[in-house]
Amino acid sequence: QETKKEKGKLLIVYLSRxxxxxxxxEIIQKEVGGDLVALELKDPYPENYDSIVAQVAEENESGYLPPLKTRxxxxxxxxxxxxxxxxxGMRLPPPMKSFLNKYNMSDKTVIxxxxxxxxxxxxxxxxxxEMCPNATILEGFSTKGGIERxxxxxxxxxxxxxxxxxEVVTWLRQIKFL
Ligand SMILES: Cc1cc2nc3c(=O)[nH]c(=O)nc-3n(C[C@H](O)[C@H](O)[C@H](O)COP(=O)(O)O)c2cc1C
Structure with missing residues (x-):
């Protein structure tokens, strides 16, 4: 079985409101290590829930990719x-699309x-x-979080x-990171 070392260098990028x-x-980082980076926007979204929902819907409609502050x-x-x-809005948040548009995932493992x-x-x-056509995509993880609404x-x-x-540990074992 492949060891952790052979996976190479790990980056954990996340968007979280x-x-x-x-x-x-942070749980993933504790288990497997790697560098942790929060995605931040040049122009942050509104605090108000209805306002952010409306703005995200507009951005999805137009395909707008909000510029990132994070480098x-x-x-x-x-x-x-x-x-x-x-x-x-049952989709990938626009800032993550900005990230995938800006950084080339070719030949990387994306999870x-x-x-x-x-x-x-x-x-x-x-x-x-779809946005990482030349990457190896492993099985993802999803769990219930908040209900801001x-x-x-x-x-x-x-x-x-x-x-x-x-749950995270079970998943990391399944994808052979633990
Ligand atoms: C703008 C916006 C849209 C959302 N749309 C959905 C949705 O379509 N489906 C869903 O299950 N949760 C939706 N949520 C809830 C979040 O996905 C959920 O609260 C998540 O745990 C928030 O993660 P965070 O704490 O890292 O920001 C939405 C939240 C926001 C702010």
């Missing part, structure tokens, strides 16, 4: 890129992970696949955090 996906990213130095050094994001309000990944993993924000604490950690 209410920190649920961030928590999953990743020496992106070429990475062999494996974990990509974490919430489901937004998506997701949190959502209980409606699943929608088309997000499929879009990752109902005022439920960060949920990855206490028993829930323990449960999600177990």
């Amino acid at each position: 209410t920190n649920n996906t961030k928590q999953v990213a 990743i130095d020496n992106f070429n050094q990475y062999d494996v890129v974990f990509l974490g994001f919430p489901t937004w 998506p992970f997701n949190t959502n309000a209980g409606y699943g990944i929608g088309s997000s993993f499929k879009t990752v696949k 109902d005022g439920i924000y960060f949920v990855m604490e206490g028993d829930k955090k323990i449960k999600v950690k177990e």
Whole structure:
């Protein structure tokens, strides 16, 4: 069996508004190591939920790719890129599309992970696949996070955090990262 070392250098990039996906990213990093990077926009989204929902819908409609503030130095050094994001409007959030548009994933191993309000990944993993045509895409991970619409924000604490950690470990074993 392949050892961790042979996987090469790991990057974990995530988008997170209410920190649920961030928590999953941190669990992954604790288990497998690698560099952790939060995606930030030049012009942050509005705080207000209805406003961000409307803005994301518009961006999806027009195909607008919001410019990123985050820059990743020496992106070429990475062999494996974990990509974490919430489901937004049952799709891949526009900032993650900006990231995949800007950085070339060819010949890398790409592994998506997701949190959502209980409606699943929608088309997000499929879009990752489409935007990384020359990458090896491994089986992704998804779990229920917050429900911002109902005022439920960060949920990855206490028993829930323990449960999600177990789910993440099981998945990392399945894809042979543990
Ligand atoms: C703009 C927006 C759109 C969302 N759309 C969906 C959706 O279509 N389906 C779903 O299950 N959850 C949806 N959610 C809920 C988030 O996916 C969920 O709360 C997730 O855990 C948030 O992750 P975060 O804490 O890392 O930001 C949406 C949240 C926001 C802010």
